[in-house]
Amino acid sequence: QVQLVESGPGLVKPSETLALTCVVSGHSVSDDYYWAWIRQPPGKGLEWIGSIHYNENRYPTLRDSSLKSRVILLLDKSKNQLSLILTSVTAADTAVYYCVRLNGPSGSRYFGHWGQGTLVIVSS
């Protein structure tokens, strides 16, 4: 059974860069799956940030258009983890950030396994 554990700084100052890590166990990040980051601002709904696949030649990295210029997604096979880097953060980036594995074949994918999430507060 795949397990996803997110970690991060907890508190980030405005205009700084946020870096989150998701350690994966039970499966390799180089397996044939997309991995995603999803966030949830306090009291609000879910927002997709982006998705990444180990085989980037066949499956491109995807990012939400509103965040695209500030988001970097990475996979590290040696550590079996994925990372999210979000630059120039503002208070609007305050949220619980989830690491998720997508299941299913192309055209029938869905968010199958969720991490516990990590809270990030942007404040000076």
Added chain:
Amino acid sequence: QSALTQEASVSGTVGQKVTLSCTGNNNNIGRYIVGWYQQISHDPPKTVMFGNSLPSGITDRFSGSRSGATAYLTISGLQPEDEGYYYCSTWDSSVSGWLFGGGTKVTVL
């Protein structure tokens, strides 16, 4: 405003059947399967349906369907532990990204 439209709230009594809807268009729900995610209190979301299929370990009181560009999640025999928020999501080919509905709050009276 979310790209997928869900009811803000739905309520029912114990044992009742309730149906949640999720409306999109032919670039998303009309073409791709819809996932449904249950969130209880401050817990992380849990996948309860994809298309009309149940993930392993999910009660068969949940069922999924679709008609055109609207997807439905039906909860039969509503139980107190079903109370929470339910989000729908699917791929959108026009934006090349994943969309979520705004979420439906299910209340068990």
